[in-house]
Amino acid sequence: xxxxxxVSTATNPDSEAYGFTPDRPVTTIAIPxxxxxxxxxxxxxxxGKSLPKVDAYVKVTGSLKYADxxxxxxxxxxxxxxxxxxxxxxxxVNVERARALPGVVAVVTGDEIPxxxxxxxxxxxxxxLAIDKVRYVGEPVVAVIAEDELTAEEAxxxxxxxxxxxxxxxxxxxxxxxxxNKIHEDSRKRANIHKEVHxxxxxxxxxxxxxxxxxxxxxxxxxxxxxxxxxxxVLANCELDGKITIWSSTQNxxxxxxxxxxxxxxxxxxxxxxxxxxxxxxxxxTDVFNHEVVAAYASRKLGRPVKFTLTREEVxxxxxxxxxxxxxLRTGVLRDGTITAVKLDTWxxxxxxxxxxxxxxxxxxxxxxxxxxxxxxxxxxxxVFTNKPPCGPKRGHGTPQPRFxxxxxxxxxxxxxGLDAAEYRRRIAVEPYSTTANQLRITSCGLDQCIEAxxxxxxxxxxxxxxxxxxxxxxxxxxxxxxxxxxxxxxxMPHSGAIVKVDRSGGVTVxxxxxxxxxxxxxxxxxxxxEALGVDIMDxxxxxxxxxxxxxxxxxxxxxxxxxxxxxxxYAAESVREKLAAVAGPKLGIPPERCGFxxxxxxxxxxxxxxxxxxxxxxxxxxxxxxxxxxxxxTPPEGIKGDFKGAGVGPSPAYTYSACVAEVDxxxxxxxxxVERIVLAHxxxxxxxxxxxxxxxxxxxxxxxxxxLMERSxxxxxxxxxxxxxxxxxxxxxxxxxxxTIIIETDDIEGPYGAKEVGQxxxxxxxxxxxxxxxxxxxxxxxxxxxxxxxxxKALEEKRTASKAGHASGAASREGAELP
Amino acid sequence: xxxxxxxxxxxxxxxxxxxxxxIVPSKTLLEVLxxxxxxxxTKHGCELGHCGACTVLIDGQPTLACxxxxxxxEGREIRTIEGLAGDGELxxxxxxxxxxxxxxxGYCTGGILMTASALLERKxxxxxxxxxxxxxxxxxxxxxxxxxxDAVALAARRMNGAA
Numbered sequence: 001x002x003x004x005x006x007v008s009t010a011t012n013p014d015s016e017a018y019g020f021t022p023d024r025p026v027t028t029i030a031i032p033x034x035x036x037x038x039x040x041x042x043x044x045x046x047x048g049k050s051l052p053k054v055d056a057y058v059k060v061t062g063s064l065k066y067a068d069x070x071x072x073x074x075x076x077x078x079x080x081x082x083x084x085x086x087x088x089x090x091x092x093v094n095v096e097r098a099r100a101l102p103g104v105v106a107v108v109t110g111d112e113i114p115x116x117x118x119x120x121x122x123x124x125x126x127x128x129l130a131i132d133k134v135r136y137v138g139e140p141v142v143a144v145i146a147e148d149e150l151t152a153e154e155a156x157x158x159x160x161x162x163x164x165x166x167x168x169x170x171x172x173x174x175x176x177x178x179x180x181n182k183i184h185e186d187s188r189k190r191a192n193i194h195k196e197v198h199x200x201x202x203x204x205x206x207x208x209x210x211x212x213x214x215x216x217x218x219x220x221x222x223x224x225x226x227x228x229x230x231x232x233x234v235l236a237n238c239e240l241d242g243k244i245t246i247w248s249s250t251q252n253x254x255x256x257x258x259x260x261x262x263x264x265x266x267x268x269x270x271x272x273x274x275x276x277x278x279x280x281x282x283x284x285x286t287d288v289f290n291h292e293v294v295a296a297y298a299s300r301k302l303g304r305p306v307k308f309t310l311t312r313e314e315v316x317x318x319x320x321x322x323x324x325x326x327x328x329l330r331t332g333v334l335r336d337g338t339i340t341a342v343k344l345d346t347w348x349x350x351x352x353x354x355x356x357x358x359x360x361x362x363x364x365x366x367x368x369x370x371x372x373x374x375x376x377x378x379x380x381x382x383x384v385f386t387n388k389p390p391c392g393p394k395r396g397h398g399t400p401q402p403r404f405x406x407x408x409x410x411x412x413x414x415x416x417x418g419l420d421a422a423e424y425r426r427r428i429a430v431e432p433y434s435t436t437a438n439q440l441r442i443t444s445c446g447l448d449q450c451i452e453a454x455x456x457x458x459x460x461x462x463x464x465x466x467x468x469x470x471x472x473x474x475x476x477x478x479x480x481x482x483x484x485x486x487x488x489x490x491x492x493m494p495h496s497g498a499i500v501k502v503d504r505s506g507g508v509t510v511x512x513x514x515x516x517x518x519x520x521x522x523x524x525x526x527x528x529x530x531e532a533l534g535v536d537i538m539d540x541x542x543x544x545x546x547x548x549x550x551x552x553x554x555x556x557x558x559x560x561x562x563x564x565x566x567x568x569x570x571y572a573a574e575s576v577r578e579k580l581a582a583v584a585g586p587k588l589g590i591p592p593e594r595c596g597f598x599x600x601x602x603x604x605x606x607x608x609x610x611x612x613x614x615x616x617x618x619x620x621x622x623x624x625x626x627x628x629x630x631x632x633x634x635t636p637p638e639g640i641k642g643d644f645k646g647a648g649v650g651p652s653p654a655y656t657y658s659a660c661v662a663e664v665d666x667x668x669x670x671x672x673x674x675v676e677r678i679v680l681a682h683x684x685x686x687x688x689x690x691x692x693x694x695x696x697x698x699x700x701x702x703x704x705x706x707x708x709l710m711e712r713s714x715x716x717x718x719x720x721x722x723x724x725x726x727x728x729x730x731x732x733x734x735x736x737x738x739x740x741t742i743i744i745e746t747d748d749i750e751g752p753y754g755a756k757e758v759g760q761x762x763x764x765x766x767x768x769x770x771x772x773x774x775x776x777x778x779x780x781x782x783x784x785x786x787x788x789x790x791x792x793x794k795a796l797e798e799k800r801t802a803s804k805a806g807h808a809s810g811a812a813s814r815e816g817a818e819l820p
Numbered sequence: 821x822x823x824x825x826x827x828x829x830x831x832x833x834x835x836x837x838x839x840x841x842x843i844v845p846s847k848t849l850l851e852v853l854x855x856x857x858x859x860x861x862t863k864h865g866c867e868l869g870h871c872g873a874c875t876v877l878i879d880g881q882p883t884l885a886c887x888x889x890x891x892x893x894e895g896r897e898i899r900t901i902e903g904l905a906g907d908g909e910l911x912x913x914x915x916x917x918x919x920x921x922x923x924x925x926g927y928c929t930g931g932i933l934m935t936a937s938a939l940l941e942r943k944x945x946x947x948x949x950x951x952x953x954x955x956x957x958x959x960x961x962x963x964x965x966x967x968x969x970d971a972v973a974l975a976a977r978r979m980n981g982a983a
Contacts, residue, residue: 052918059926060914060933062861062901069860150844229865229873229927229961279863279927280961312866518925518962691921695967699924702964725870725959733955733965 040753042596042605046531047753050691053523054537055277055516067249067276068233072305075235076105078295079152079308081142081159082317083134086170086387086718087181088163090132090141097158098144103151106298107159108143113297115263119255119287119392121489123194123354125184128263128293134163135183135352136389137718138317140290145298145306168387168718172326172347175384183352183385192385194350195361199646201369201437202376207341211332213417217409218328220784221401223349224711225321226394227728230279232318233309236295240303244296245272251285251517252555253545255488259288260296268547271296275545278556281517282703283393286557287320287355316723320392321713323360323383324349325401329409337417337424341376344368344402348383351390357383359649360391363398366650368406369436370479371447371657372428377437388715393557395703395760399480400767404708404785407476407768412781421464421772422455422475425659429477432746439642443654444746444756446683450659451477453742458661458679464776470666472777476768477659480761482685482751483560485636485651494633496564497551500529500572501629502580504622506600506615508533508540510572513553514565515545519759520692521561527688528566528752532573533580534597534614551631559757562688563653564634566752571632579628583620584612637750654748656756657683660701660765663737666777668796671789673774674737675705681742682762686754690743696758697741704766705737706730710786830894834859835903843890850874850885853900861901861930865959872958875931876900882935901930904937912975913937922971924962932958936972944980948973 058064095107110129118124130141142159146152166181174180175192183192208214234248244264250256253275261268278285291308299306310318330343346364350357365379396403414421430436432445454475455461463473487495498512510529516522526540543549553565577597584602585592588610596605603611622628641651663677678701687693710729714721722728747754767785775781780795827842834857841856850867853859853876865871867886874885877899904911910918913933923929932955939946939954946954951972952965960968 050921053921053923055926056918056921056923057910059923059929060910060917061905062859062930064926065860066863066927068864069854071858150846227961228925229871229959230863230925231865278925280925282961312868312870518927520924691967695921695924695963698964698966699962703961724868725866726868730959730961732957732959733952733969736952736965739964739966 040531042598044531044753045534045598046527046537047686047688048690050689051537053520053692054526054540054542055522064277066230066233066279067235067247068309070235070247070276072235072237075305075307076145076147076302077149077152077307078143078145078291078298079149079156080140080291080294081144081156081161083130083137083139083141085134085163085165086137086168087166087183088134089166090130090134091162091164093142094160095142097160098155101151101155101158103147104144104155105147106145106302108145108294108298110141113263113293115265117259117263117288118354119356119488120354120358123358125354128290128297136317136387137720138314138389139352143294143298145302170386170388170715170718172324172349172384175349175386183387193382194354194385195358195383197361197365197379197381197646199365199438199644200378204341204343204376204378207376208332211340212335214330214332215409215413216328216330217783219405219408221325221327221404222785223322223324223391223713224707225316225319225713225728226282226284227725227730228280228282228284231310231312231315232285232289232291233307234292234295235305235307236299237305238299238303243270243272244300245274246292246296247274247276248292249278249285250275251278251281251515251557253515253547254513254552254554256288256292257547260293263293264296264300272546272548275515278515278517281556282395283397283557284320285517286555287392289318312725313723316720317389319351319389320355322394322707323391323398323401325364327402327405329405331409331413333413333417335417337413337419337428339372339374339428342368342374343378346381346402348381349386349388349391350383351386351388353390355390355392357391360393360398362646362649364402366438367399367479367481368402369438370440370442370655371430371477372425373430374437387718395700396480396763397558400707400764403478403764404768404771407765408771408781408783411474411772411775420461422451422460425475425477426451438650439647440650441640443750444685444748445655445657446744446746447477447479447657447659449744450657450681450683453681453744454659454661454679457740457742460661467776470668470777472664472666472773472775474662474769474772474774474776475660476765476772477657478761478764479655479657480757480764481558481652482563482654482656482757483636483652484558485640485653486648487554494568494635495560496553496568497631497633498565498568498572499551499629499631500569500576502533502576502618503628504619506539506618508535509543510540510569511543511550512565512569513545513547513550514561515556517556519556519561519696521556521565523692524562524566524688525569528570529573531753532570532577532597534602535600559760562755562757563751566755567634568632570752571634572630575630575632576628579625580617580621583624584617587612587620653750654685654756656685656758656761658762658765660769662766662769662773664770664773664777666774666792668778671792673709673787673792675709675770677738678766679740679742680762680766681744682758683744683746683756684758685748685751685756686745687743688753688755693743693758694741697762698739700760700762701739701766702731702736704763705770708767708770708785708787710788712786830890832893832898833896834898835900845891847890848886849876849888849890849893849898852890853885859900859902863927863930865927872935873928873931875934875958877934877938880938880941882938899934901933904933911937912978913940913972916971916975916978920967920971920974922963922967928958928960932960932968939972940976940979945976
């Protein structure tokens with residue numbers, strides 16, 4: 001038992017304030033020694049090559065059909081009347097004038113579709129259209145369907161809704177106040193609290209008592225949005241036999257299928273969801289949306305295809321973006337920097353509905369111990385409802401905020417203890433095959449290599465503290481999940497399934513329920529299957545995300561696709577391969593297990609010149625076995641989850657690691673921060689296609705730079721200040737720094753051909769690396785994002801004032817960030 | 821149907837073909853391309869001129885179709901992403917986008933290709949900065965522009981016979 005790390009839990013003295021006493025047994029998690037996974041003995045011929053993506057051709061020719069590109073005869077078009085109030089009672093709705101407008105075919109009100117739904121089965125609190133009250137500006141109240149969009153638009157003006165405004169709740173501080181109206185009146189929680197989480201692991205009190213220094217800081221991470229270029233769109237068509245097909249720009253067809261069946265009150269078998277290629281997701285299209293439900297309902301009512309495409313302004317209201325999070329972080333360290341204990345308190349501004357909020361709340365704490373050795377950890381999270389568009393999962397879901405706080409504080413600790421921040425991070429990095437304080441199982445881990453690589457390439461240790469005033473360099477590291485270990489609804493079924501079909505034409509077809517939101521899942525499936533069967537990648541046809549055609553996959557979220565759908569497809573292909581080998585072996589006069597598959601040939605691995613064309617083997621096998629197909633499924637392994645309440649968020653079959661060095665130029669006169677260079681290393685297990693991996697890293701860097709430099713969901717009173725792409729500032733081509741990516745391969749033992757994830761994890765270290773570089777450049781630590789010129793100038797001014805007054809410069813924090 | 825819905829006939833030249841169609845006069849070129857002509861390769865991202873997804877060429881100039889009234893386009897040469905490839909062969913830009921992985925979700929790709937094709941017509945050998953400036957009006961949320969800029973440079977080199 002010596003090789004098992006013992007995880008103990010103790011009672012949190014602070015938790016009594018919440019009336020909560022943890023009651024958990026001491027738990028141990030066995031970490032198995034790495035099993036020897038049968039590699040592809042004949043060597044890899046597709047994996048590891050930067051082949052053009054199989055779906056690149058339809059994209060560059062403009063022929064790929066996104067949801068709004070699909071046209072059906074007799075389609076009618078919908079628009080929605082949206083609330084002008086952040087919080088109000090609906091007193092009266094009169095749709096008669098709208099209904100009477102020529103060209104209007106239906107008007108739908110909230111009471112017609114009253115079933116509550118929500119992405120998480122534990123917190124259903126949304127309806128397709130508002131009933132009784134509205135909870136944010138932009139919430140859909142009435143839908144109008146007409147022969148054309150112009151007429152529907154005109155009809156919106158004719159809908160009369162009378163409201164009685166209520167006090168609005170617009171911030172975390174408001175959400176904790178007991179004297180404001182409740183946004184969800186049936187909630188049993190006090191004030192506008194949606195969710196409270198309290199967890200403690202390891203000897204926290206002893207950890208702080210034994211620390212040489214304790215650092216305590218407050219951070220605020222502001223909200224922002226995904227702004228995918230494609231506006232959400234849905235087309236629903238109810239055939240005369242009552243069967244409904246829904247084409248939607250969704251990342252999660254399976255969850256949409258479940259919710260839709262329940263809201264429409266019909267068997268799921270009579271409902272077909274097709275997730276169209278998504279024109280950018282980043283988490284924006286993971287929830288069930290009002291327009292999707294209304295389109296299906298209206299199509300059933302009318303017997304005609306109904307289409308809704310959101311305007312850009314409506315996309316800002318659909319939101320489900322980054323939660324604003326206020327954080328209090330307390331870290332105890334020994335003189336050499338060794339962490340003895342960490343206490344993290346988070347307050348999330350959730351917006352008007354639950355959405356993924358319960359998971360988001362846990363995620364602000366759950367992954368903190370996955371990066372560095374933290375022997376004792378306590379976490380308290382509170383999510384409040386506010387009268388703003390609902391927040392949800394955006395790339396990195398719940399983790400960029402605490403990662404920003406932790407990496408900024410770690411930089412400060414290194415500074416004050418006189419440690420090199422890169423070497424310090426390496427020293428406290430988690431190790432492969434270990435268990436975290438919160439009982440998460442770490443397998444492959446390239447964190448040390450990532451930090452070393454960015455330090456070597458980026459020259460952090462050589463340059464930090466030595467650049468001229470205004471120039472700065474910063475470093476940060478992070479970890480992320482490779483797929484959520486638990487499904488959103490409790491069940492024991494696979495998380496992903498695939499079917500691979502092979503036939504006499506030489507073609508291979510893979511069917512898998514996963515969607516492609518631009519990250520390359522189509523190409524990933526083709527890669528894995530082509531590798532297993534030895535066909536050319538363009539021989540593989542991929543059918544995805546169609547609930548009638550494809551086996552269930554849980555969706556494009558939590559960075560789960562390559563690991564879970566990739567494994568399912570690989571197992572399916574390998575089961576076909578066994579049959580192919582069984583007929584090819586005797587033909588070649590060798591045992592089947594000696595057959596190699598590559599370059600459209602089956603050959604003797606001991607004598608590669610001796611072989612058969614793959615086409616001939618397909619035909620022999622089809623003659624022998626009949627129709628050739630294989631199925632595969634993937635379920636995360638047992639034992640990756642702890643046994644406490646809340647243990648369902650955080651476990652993953654594997655974790656990825658990243659490190660980033662950022663160089664900045666800060667203009668102390670104007671406050672402008674210009675990022676000049678980013679070096680990012682990411683441990684993705686194995687790059688199935690290095691060009692695609694690089695592309696995901698570059699995109700992550702881009703999105704992270706937006707979050708640290710300029711992107712922000714800002715409100716003026718109750719109104720979103722700029723729900724448009726002109727004023728919601730994003731980086732354009734001229735704003736991008738040089739990006740150097742380094743791929744670290746750790747060959748995960750459970751990933752398909754060793755692969756983990758890359759889509760989200762690489763975003764995490766960039767945000768604090770830039771903040772730390774700004775601190776190096778101008779000597780102020782700004783504990784809130786984005787680092788706008790205004791924020792930088794304010795921090796510099798505060799520093800000047802403080803030094804005049806003879807104080808050491810304190811951390812600049814958000815205005816009015818007084819904690820309750 | 822409502823009043824502004826009276827249609828009129830217009831003659832357009834799109835991707836080298838003459839087309840006559842009946843449209844509502846208030847319709848933008850973007851709407852007519854997508855809804856009346858079925859050319860859905862031209863995308864909408866904002867319909868306010870902010871994102872560049874709807875870029876087409878009008879007489880060789882990159883133009884935002886969402887801000888262009890169709891009536892303004894009579895007698896002018898309109899080229900969309902569907903007309904970029906010629907004679908069954910991809911345009912060198914398209915080929916370069918495929919090879920470098922410059923298209924992720926692909927939604928901005930058409931607009932960017934049209935903008936870049938006009939750049940390469942005007943300037944055979946653009947610098948990195950000139951490529952970035954030319955694309956400054958095209959928003960991409962996936963790629964960080966890195967591979968897009970690489971692809972345009974690669975296509976330029978190839979068109980000059982250098983690669």
